[in-house]
Amino acid sequence: MSGIVLEADPESLRDPESFRAGVMERCEPRILREAARDWPLLAGSDVRQLIDRLRRYDAGRSAEVFVGRPEIAARYHYDESLAGFNFERIEMPLGEALTRIMETQPGPDSASLYTGSLSAETYLPGIEQLTRLPFVPVSVRPRFWIGHASSIACHYDVFDNVACVAAGRRRFTLFPPDAIGDLYVGPIDRTMAGQPVALAVGSDRDDPVYPRFERARGRALVAELGPGDALYVPKLWWHQVEATERINLLVNFWWDGFASGPDQPYAAMLLAMIAIAERPPAERxxxxxxxxxxxxxxxxxxxxxxxxxxxxxxxxLAEGNYGRIRTTLMRMLRSN
Structure with missing residues (x-):
């Protein structure tokens, strides 16, 4: 049985320091109810007005659009062989993609469309002025995810994430990082959009292909979000994202609130894999x-x-030891 994501204390949303101490340090998802309700981007309730607002900032660049055939029911995933995917990727100008999304009525005889991870500085420069959040560092720029009703496979991010619903509705289903062994994670180097996905999520109960998933199924947390609501997803938390209205727009912010420098933990894990993973069990x-x-x-x-x-x-580390350790490590890597 799934649980419900708790709501954050409003006091923790005053500024980045309060958010870091009151929310991020817990490394648990939190609903930030109505955190984006006063965005200028959301002025008015008509989704067409919102899309027209996006068009004013369109830099004219081409974006990658996922196009799903009617039979996949907008569930973007691998194909049955796991060697490919069940959707097409098409490049088109963002303005054209917005028009097609708005004018297409997905259904039994028409495709669904979805485009995401559109950085403001590349695709919609200046629009960040309409999407400020007091608890997100000013240097962090928003990304935009636009499309029809869809289901995006369960995955994780290596950055902390604040995801804000601007149009439509979103349902997040989340699993904690330590459930990774029960989620049947697919390849890490052949992915749909950068991150590997949990293949078992969405499977039928007692599916013989994924027997360990029954241990994780009851650990799921669910967050239901409407326009103006946001969700904090800590790094490494698995999340499936379902957009449930005909037209949906999500705006998210990614950053690492606890980095001591430019090096990422995931890079350290990859290095540990090649240095340690195939050594004898006793040495591991x-x-x-x-x-x-x-x-x-x-x-x-x-x-x-x-x-x-x-x-x-x-x-x-802040007293110069970050640089000392990094210099030693780089010298060791260069000597091999």
């Missing part, structure tokens, strides 16, 4: 103990028994 267990001690730190800082001035490169 030994390295796991080292990772726990120095990286995940369940028992606290590894040099907590010494005064801070004796921590060396294990001291605070």
């Amino acid at each position: 267990a030994a390295w796991r103990a080292w990772f726990d001690h120095y990286v995940f730190r369940p028992d606290g800082h590894p040099l907590a028994f010494l005064p801070p001035e004796q921590h060396g490169v294990l001291g605070n």
Whole structure:
């Protein structure tokens, strides 16, 4: 049985620092009810007015559009062989894509259309003035996702995500990061839109192909959002996204609220895969103990028994140790 995503305390939405401390540090999804209700972008209730507002900022660039045949019922996914996909990708000017989305009535005899991850600075420069949120850093630019009713396969992001419904309705179904082993995640290098997807999500109960999914099914959290509502999705939380109205527009913001520098945890994981994953089980267990001690730190800082001035490169990263460790690592990589 699925649970419901809790709503954030309004006090945590005052500014980026309050949001980071009150919401992001918990690493749990939260509904941000009516967080975007006062956006100038949403002035008026007619979806055509909203789309016309987008057109005023159109930079004239071409965008990739997913086109789904009627028989897939707008469920964008792999094909049955998992070697390809059940939709086409077509490049067209954004203005043309908006027209086709608005003028097409998806149904049993017509295709569905969807285009997403449209960065404001590339496709709609200046529109960020209409989508400010007080708790999102000013440097973070919005992205736009526009299309017919659709179901986007369950996936994760490597950045924290605030997703705002501007038109239509969205249903998010989320699973925690530690459910990964029960979700039957597909290939990491052949994906629909950048991230691997959880193949078991949406399967029938007791499907023999995905027996472990029954352990995850009851851990799902669901968030129902209408225009002006937003959802905070922490990095690595799995989420399936369903748009349920004829025309839907989502605006999202991605950023890493806890980065100490430019290096990403996912890159560290890939390096660990090639360095450790195929070593003998006993050696992998030994390295796991080292990772726990120095990286995940369940028992606290590894040099907590010494005064801070004796921590060396294990001291605070902001005090120059980030650069020292990175320099050492780059020297090691270049020597191989």
